[in-house]
Amino acid sequence: LALGLGRAQAGTEAEGVQFLEEYNAKAGMVLNKNVKASWNYYTNITEENLDIMTASNLEYAAFSKEVARNITTRFSNWNTYTNASVKRQFKKLVDIGFAAINDTEKLKSISTLEAELTGIYSTGKACLPEFGKGCLSLEPGLTDLMAGSRNYQELLAAWKGWRDASGKKMKSKYTQFVNVMNEAIAFSGYNDTGEYWRSWYETPSFEEDVKNLYEQLRPLYEQLHAYVRRKLMNKYGKQYFPDNGHIPAHLFGNMWSQDWGNIYDLVEPYPDATSVDITAKMLEKGYNITHMYRVAEEFFTSIGLDPMPAGFWTKSMLEKPADREVVCHASAWDFYDGQDFRIKQCTALTESQFLTVHHEMGHVIYFLAYVNQPVIFRDGANTGFHEGMADIVSLSFQTPEHMKAIGLLDEIPTDNKSDLNFLLKMALDKVAFLPFGYLIDQWRWSVFKGATTPGTYNHDWWDLRCQYQGISPPIERSEDDFDPGAKYHIPGNTPYIRYFVSYILQFQWHKALCDEIGYVGPLHRCDVYRDVSAGNLLREMLKLGSSKPWQDAMEVITGSREMSVLPMVEYFDPLLQWLKEQNKEENIGWSSSCPTNIPSPYPPSPTSASSNINPSTLLASMVLL
Numbered sequence: 001l002a003l004g005l006g007r008a009q010a011g012t013e014a015e016g017v018q019f020l021e022e023y024n025a026k027a028g029m030v031l032n033k034n035v036k037a038s039w040n041y042y043t044n045i046t047e048e049n050l051d052i053m054t055a056s057n058l059e060y061a062a063f064s065k066e067v068a069r070n071i072t073t074r075f076s077n078w079n080t081y082t083n084a085s086v087k088r089q090f091k092k093l094v095d096i097g098f099a100a101i102n103d104t105e106k107l108k109s110i111s112t113l114e115a116e117l118t119g120i121y122s123t124g125k126a127c128l129p130e131f132g133k134g135c136l137s138l139e140p141g142l143t144d145l146m147a148g149s150r151n152y153q154e155l156l157a158a159w160k161g162w163r164d165a166s167g168k169k170m171k172s173k174y175t176q177f178v179n180v181m182n183e184a185i186a187f188s189g190y191n192d193t194g195e196y197w198r199s200w201y202e203t204p205s206f207e208e209d210v211k212n213l214y215e216q217l218r219p220l221y222e223q224l225h226a227y228v229r230r231k232l233m234n235k236y237g238k239q240y241f242p243d244n245g246h247i248p249a250h251l252f253g254n255m256w257s258q259d260w261g262n263i264y265d266l267v268e269p270y271p272d273a274t275s276v277d278i279t280a281k282m283l284e285k286g287y288n289i290t291h292m293y294r295v296a297e298e299f300f301t302s303i304g305l306d307p308m309p310a311g312f313w314t315k316s317m318l319e320k321p322a323d324r325e326v327v328c329h330a331s332a333w334d335f336y337d338g339q340d341f342r343i344k345q346c347t348a349l350t351e352s353q354f355l356t357v358h359h360e361m362g363h364v365i366y367f368l369a370y371v372n373q374p375v376i377f378r379d380g381a382n383t384g385f386h387e388g389m390a391d392i393v394s395l396s397f398q399t400p401e402h403m404k405a406i407g408l409l410d411e412i413p414t415d416n417k418s419d420l421n422f423l424l425k426m427a428l429d430k431v432a433f434l435p436f437g438y439l440i441d442q443w444r445w446s447v448f449k450g451a452t453t454p455g456t457y458n459h460d461w462w463d464l465r466c467q468y469q470g471i472s473p474p475i476e477r478s479e480d481d482f483d484p485g486a487k488y489h490i491p492g493n494t495p496y497i498r499y500f501v502s503y504i505l506q507f508q509w510h511k512a513l514c515d516e517i518g519y520v521g522p523l524h525r526c527d528v529y530r531d532v533s534a535g536n537l538l539r540e541m542l543k544l545g546s547s548k549p550w551q552d553a554m555e556v557i558t559g560s561r562e563m564s565v566l567p568m569v570e571y572f573d574p575l576l577q578w579l580k581e582q583n584k585e586e587n588i589g590w591s592s593s594c595p596t597n598i599p600s601p602y603p604p605s606p607t608s609a610s611s612n613i614n615p616s617t618l619l620a621s622m623v624l625l
Ligand SMILES: CC(=O)N[C@@H](CC(=O)O)C(=O)NC[C@H](CC1(C(=O)N[C@@H](Cc2ccc(O)cc2)C(=O)O)CCCC1)C(=O)O
Pocket: 258, 259, 329, 330, 331, 332, 333, 334, 355, 356, 359, 360, 363, 386, 387, 390, 391, 499
């Protein structure tokens, strides 16, 4: 790239366009090299691959810094250009985030700390000898245990064991990580990292907007919470539930209480009516891992979107390798060369994994749709859009109609009870997630701006979990613990509000697509499968990438420029009415602060004699009984 040096010049707009073309050619190559180095570390965690990735990250940072410096010297007047796309490209190119820091060692530490924190998370194991289990990693061992165990103490041991093996080991590193990121981002003119992350939404009222959206959905969550709390009390016994309305955090079939789908069997409204057990059907139909991906691909091609490129099938990592440590947390990768796109997933033959396959492939479909955009615009309209696209297929895919269409259900149930079974199953994912998706970055934004300090990390985390989710820790927590670190996105440094935004967007878009295909009927039974007009409308939005403000992209697909909860409220309305009826005798809600007295995790001891046994041997002795 013939990057001239020297004094500030006011390059003409035509010269600016020329510069952008040269940048695009070079950026594709530099990014491709950088993504490959990351891919090699994430699919083979070794010191050597960590060093290579770190070096590549520094190289990429130096490149983006050089580009920004050139723009400010040679095209100092870019903001006066007339072409909106040219201006937008320059605006994005001069905002280089952490790379603006003038200390290479500190920039390097951002990369190494993130890699080390992700490495601790990805290699962490919890040993549960008292329950006849060896040492389990998160995927698949602990994930399967949290999903399938109905033993209060076993769940608790896995819940605590994972936090001891992950978050507890990260606290001091994470503190350093926050400090050096904040120091670096100041060089880009941001007060803290949270302000930088929020700037990507290009919406001054963003924090207020998401708060309002959550408040509008809270009544729906509160009804679901009250119903599930009653069912879990019946299952495990009231003695384990604090008297302030909270639910112990380890009973939801999920390590983070964020998706409650795995306890559907404990909360099913009408056991005698039809419900869809996709996992069993997949095994019955002889599914293998590749077939899961072929079925997902066929959904997208059935609505006229692109198939996976040839290289996808040879270069992806679709199963956990036996011979090396990898980052199992699923992800979709764009290699920015226009034809190399991959998924990395430790795929298992389960329903929730089948949904994740659709999710990751949804990201790849978005990558493919904006492949002709300039490199700098190859991103979602905002990061919530990328997640919304990843998830929207799940709203069609999980319907009984779709399950029958792909042979995973024999008959489509039309009775009201089966319909409520289905709606509750969807709510255990989509409604249960809302407070979790909202609170993660409430905590992180508070940490970045210094309102939450290392001395209050865990206390503030549980304050938010107790307040928004109405859950509480099943055993005492302290500042020696670092429970945020037990959730991938904290060590992985992946912002999270994007998922909350995506849960709003996916229902707005689903309604728009269902209207587009002329569907009439309840929104929750709409399946856009095999209707290319749905894919055509979706593509009109996807192909924009981040070349326009997200409000323009939103308008393309829904006709509105704003996020709205109304489609989601419409979708779940039949369930909300049913829950209100079911909860007539319940105290809806919970106290916003954590319980002062956490109920003992151990059943009342049969005799006083055993009261002097310490809990872990008591635990072991109970199992032996
Ligand atoms: C190179 C790179 O990193 N690429 C990005 C994509 C991009 O930005 O282009 C990427 O692949 N990110 C990984 C991340 C993985 C998953 C995740 O972390 N999900 C959240 C929240 C959630 C949970 C349930 C659900 O149904 C939807 C969301 C969680 O598990 O808490 C794991 C399970 C599903 C999605 C992802 O795909 O979003």
